[in-house]
Amino acid sequence: MRRLILAAMLLAGAASAQGVTQNLRIGLREDPDIMDPTLARTFVGRIVFAAICDKLFDINERLEIVPQLATGHVWDDPRTLRITLRPGVKFHDGEPMDAEAVRYSLNRHLTLQGSFRRGEINGVTAVEVVDPLTVLIRLAEPSAAFLSQLTDRAGMVVSPRAAEAAGRNFGLRPICAGPYRFTERVAQDRIVVDRFADYWNAAAVTIPRITYQIITDSTVRLANLQSGALEMVQSVDPDDVAAVRRNNRLRLSISDELGYQSLTINIGNGARAQTPMGQDARVRAAFELALDRQVLNQVVYEGMFNPTAQPVPPTNPLHVPGFLPEPRNLDRARALLREAGVRTPLAVEMTVPNSPDLRQAAEVMQAMLREAGFELRINTMEFASSLQAAVRGDFETYLLAWSGRVDPDGNSYTFMHSRGPQNDGRYSNPEVDRLLDAARIETDTARRRDIYGQIWAIAIRQDRSRIYLWHRKNIVAHSARLTGFVAIPDGLIRPQGLRLQ
């Protein structure tokens, strides 16, 4: 009997081993939200979209914008974008992907109730079909960032027929023009997609099926990879990188991300802004000078992340190279506190979302700040509560991450402009507003970088409106049997070019 059971288990193992050669299994760290390009908002959702929904444009590893469903673009004038489309592209339901579909999709992003794309492309005043393969997009004003929006979900084109039929439930069975079509989803467990035979670039797609498995615990995610139950995992912890490197059956791919980790300071949002920290830039300067980002990064992230002082990561051509974190300087920090006339130790509260690494980072900062005369009180909260507290101004400082955008406007305007939707600390400086508006319409890279340099000098160095801490890395680990993976700063896993041996 026992031998029989053993034989059965071996058979089961053999069956699953056979499955390995056909399918790619990718471990995701959380369950994506709704799979509708218009309504989706999570980062992990974008990883799945990379397989099922092609975009008008894409980005490459140097963050350059390259055509995908489009074949090219021309600015007729600074307010009019002409896009030519790839001929012969089909949606998963067999419908043709044409100018009419692009017009429908952009209008859907602009008008569907609860659309998350509207904010990204709200400068659009009209979308016109010139001929089946040409679209004109008219903007209210020139925008340097507009094209980059079309490299993400706002640039995804959906099948008008399917979208019209499903309405708000389109996300339950999305129909796009990507290399894979949506097959099945089991909430909190997996999403399965199958190769789309009529994909326009079918030659680049060799793996018949991809299963995205949701595994929230990072140790377990890695264990699945090590034991061969997955071929690829997203977001490996820096602590586990050494273990992956030691394993010769695994490969590691590390790239800089688009976003950052920062500390929002409540400067003008309600009663809790009325603290020395909120009212006196010298106190905030002392706070920042007490931090040693290098050590912070070393202790919490094994030195793998990039310490920073600005919201734009070094890989971005608009990164301001000379704008670096100041070295830790306790004497100056103490002197600034004396100058500001505050009684030490000065109590400052930090709201921290309840992830273990951020909590550790807060504890490290707490110890560093104590030496300068700050008493940091850590207030851990689950994310939903912390978000509401931030919007309502019920915080002094808030340790918040931003996933990042290709264009620096997406990393700065919404947080620094006095009318920015995510300016939770209500920082307001007319000169910064003016410069941010100017950066939006400046299309020359060098001149635009200069403007951002001026913004950082005022908003970050002079006013100390926020403290930027580090840029994370996208750390992807995969089986050595998987080849052809190209790491791109947005951290997505593009199935084109992937091969499994």
Place this chain on the structure above:
Amino acid sequence: MITWFIRRLGQILPTLLILSFGIFALQQLMPGDPALILAGEDRGDPRVLAEIRAELMLDRPLLAQYGHWLWRLLHGDFGFSWRIRVPVGELLLAKLPVTAQLAAMSFVIGVVIGVPAGVLSAVWKDRPLDWLVNGIALFGISMPNFWLGIMMILLFSVQLGWLPPSGYVPLWEDPWQSLATTIMPAFVLGTGVASVLMRHTRAAMLGALEQDYVRTARAKGVAERVVIFRHALRNALIPVVTLGTIEFGRLMAGAVLTEQIFSIPGFGKLVVDAVFNRDYPVVQGVVLATALIFVALSLLADVLYMLINPRLRTA
């Protein structure tokens, strides 16, 4: 007995009604605005927020929202998940077999290990066997599930390669694979249940073994095995039944940490994710389902009490 049973069934509806309102109210009192969560990185745009609130009726008074929810429920509609827009009824049906399978396996492991261990340890009180069993049980209680779970994955999946590290395969798709994916989490949960049942069985057995009728039976020369199982154990069962039904209910409510470690898509993860995302219809649905299970189990406990001891009042 029959009227008692019918009366008990009649209590189910008001209980669920009051609980559902309680949870509804508690969710509204919880900090964290669902519209803010759903708005994501657009949360600063009042227009987006207003649209979301209008669509989900969050701008209406509490009673109106509750009334609407109840009205839909009467039509068999649990609403849909705000986060992924899947109907809640569908989610519950998808998770129920997973949780039920895991709960049943864990509970069987818990009872099969826990009750005999408790009996043995009571019969051999203050001997090495008693100490050993107690030591293991208390170790099981003090060891966090994540520790045991990760250790098992590292040993059986990564080192030995015997079992899949995580995930779930439905029983009807592939029974072997299904057992292979659930045996480790069931063991982790089952050892916890076993420890609780062992400690309670032991204490109750010790009390029962000292009762006069057990002494009498022994004095009459009744075989020791009969004394233990027929006389003592039966009378020791009241606290074991109480705890057993509660533990089973807890397993059915979902064990979030264990589900998370082993990536089992059950009730526990469903409700925790729903709470963190303020996905209220999902929370409502899961709590309602769990409450039904707890009410049924407490009815079962009372029936078992009466079977064990017919003298108990049918209150």
Place this chain on the structure above:
Amino acid sequence: MSATQPPPVSPARRALRTLLRHRLAMFGLVVVVAFIAAALLAPWISPADPLATSWTAIRRAPSAAHWFGTDENGRDVLSRVLWGARASLLAGAIAVGGALLIGVPIGLLAGLAGGWVDAVISRIADAMLAVPFLILAIALAAFLGPALENAMLAIAISASPVFVRLARGMALEAAATDYAEAARAMGNPPGRTALVHILPNIAPPLLVQATLSIAEAIIAEASLSFLGLGQQPPQPSWGSMLNSAQRFIENAPWLAIFPGMAIFTLVLALNLLGDGLRDALDPRSSRR
């Protein structure tokens, strides 16, 4: 008050004497007292400051300098275990004490009164068991603010239905026994019957459950500290030490082993003490 007559041996005194003779129970008592002493004397017996960080010595394995190693911020784990005893012992004792105080009288009332009183209490207990602990904790954290005491309250509330059900079940059984019926027949008021005749009989399962719940409470405190309730960083508690150890379970296992051992030892000692108490309270066991 005559000094010449030897005082009659009261049941309480006899129980105490049995307890003192119980070797394992005494061992348990000594360990529990040692833990309490460690918690109280932490400032004097800790080898290091439990909050003192050292960036050059993070996650060091146990050594002569650091017997239990250092944690992810370079703090001495032994000192943190000693200091953490304060929060963890308090969390365990107060949460379980609270659950007992809430649950046992209500459960006894349900079991003895029966009828609609029982129905209402039992259904409330059912409903409470179904409320996710997380919701209760988040709501309490928002209303009462972040503090260790509020975490204990949340744990006490969520643990009390178990005691209600346990006490009720035992009361039902005890009320059906001959001596309880006899007491009722003799006209003893029900409250007195409960206290004198039933409580001693239901004490063993309550003791068992209380000692088990303490372990749960100590671990639960940690998950609450992540929600803003409970012990806040950098102050240590065993539960939160275990929680942050989860990230380093492969690279630095001692971070989990030592607080885990502390919980295990405490729970073992409490259970030994509880078993001794059970033997001591059982009037029949002395006849052996």
